[in-house]
Amino acid sequence: MSADFNPADPFAMFRQFWQNAAPSSAQPFMPPLTEEEIDRKMAELRVVEGWLTMNLGMLAMQIKALEMQKAGLAAMKPKDH
Template sequence: MSADFNPSDPFAFLRQFWPQGGSPMQPFMPPLSEEEIERKIGELRVIENWLTMSMGMLSMQIKALEMQKAAMAALKPRDDAPPR
């Protein structure tokens, strides 16, 4: 971290990308060719699909555990139930 880090300034990290003084701003990333952009889009789509699949599996796991919890609660004897 830089010596002038201030945790109360939420934009301190981003300010390091802006040049000091009046010089024109340099882009964060160098210009890319059309092929490079297409390749990066493809890579990001693969990552997006993997994350979507992972979220689906996580959601199914949560629902399975909720169903298991509900089944256990339904089978658990109640204290206020009349004796048979």
Template sequence: MSADFNPADPFAMFRQLLQSATPPGAQPFLPPMTVEEVERKLAELRVVETWLTMNLGMLSMQIKTLEMQKAALAAMQPKDK
């Protein structure tokens, strides 16, 4: 822990993280100011969206496969009278 850790301040850790993550003089929550920055940010977000969509598709396929496997196992169980 750092020397200025104060357990009474719940946001101290986030404040310290934010200060270490931003370069000096930069303000982290200001929106991009140039067209190039906006286009770059849009491209980054589209890449993330594509990645998330691919992962969602793989997750859905795995769920469907497990459901089919469950149904197949249930069909192979002997019927008790």
């Protein structure tokens, strides 16, 4: 392990990575894109967004159905006097 390792600092590894990065690679994870690549990536992300939106709607419907089921069970439960 490095002498600079500090277990209390979870971001030390990332900080060291960015400090050691060459100035020419200021964006090591995002290479320059052409206009066509940007359009393709945006289209892909819109498809993912639509899929996530659909799943969020289905999740909300399941929650509502369970809430209704719980309310129905509570309504049929005998009341103690």
